[in-house]
Amino acid sequence: MAKKTTRNSKLLYNAKAKTSSKIYSLLVDLVNDDREDLAEVVLKIDYLLEYSSSCIKQRDFDEAKDALDKTRSRIDMLKEEGTDTEYLDYLYEGIKSKAKC
Numbered sequence: 001m002a003k004k005t006t007r008n009s010k011l012l013y014n015a016k017a018k019t020s021s022k023i024y025s026l027l028v029d030l031v032n033d034d035r036e037d038l039a040e041v042v043l044k045i046d047y048l049l050e051y052s053s054s055c056i057k058q059r060d061f062d063e064a065k066d067a068l069d070k071t072r073s074r075i076d077m078l079k080e081e082g083t084d085t086e087y088l089d090y091l092y093e094g095i096k097s098k099a100k101c
Contacts, residue, residue, distance in 0.1 A: 003032055011039055019046055022087045030083065038083055045074050045088055052095050064099045068092070 015027055023046050030039040048071040055064035071092055078085050 011036055011043075015039075015043060019043070026084065026087065035081075035083075038078060038081055041074055041078060042083075042088070045071055045078075048074070049088075049091050049095055052099065056095065056098050061100055064095075068096055068099060 012024075012027060012031055016024060019027065023042065026042055027039045030036070030042065048067045052064045052067040052071065055061070055067065075085050075088050075092060078088070
């Protein structure tokens with residue numbers, strides 16, 4: 001089976017411009033392991049982290065905390081599936097420290 005790239009995977013094509021290189025690398029690994037369901041969870045986590053950061057900039061700490069709680073549960077689910085979440089944990093902890101949670 002050929003390796004999936006942005007040319008032959010709609011999920012990767014749409015994610016390439018929106019995500020960082022480390023998130024994209026994680027997505028490529030998941031898609032090539034036939035775990036597109038987990039790749040979609042990673043995209044949701046990435047969105048929630050961006051949203052949390054935006055809420056913090058607007059001083060909406062309650063909304064940021066809610067989004068971070070959702071993020072944590074999804075990261076834990078990825079860990080249970082055996083996915084490498086080191087970078088996601090790093091981002092989560094950095095944003096959480098700014099959220100005054």
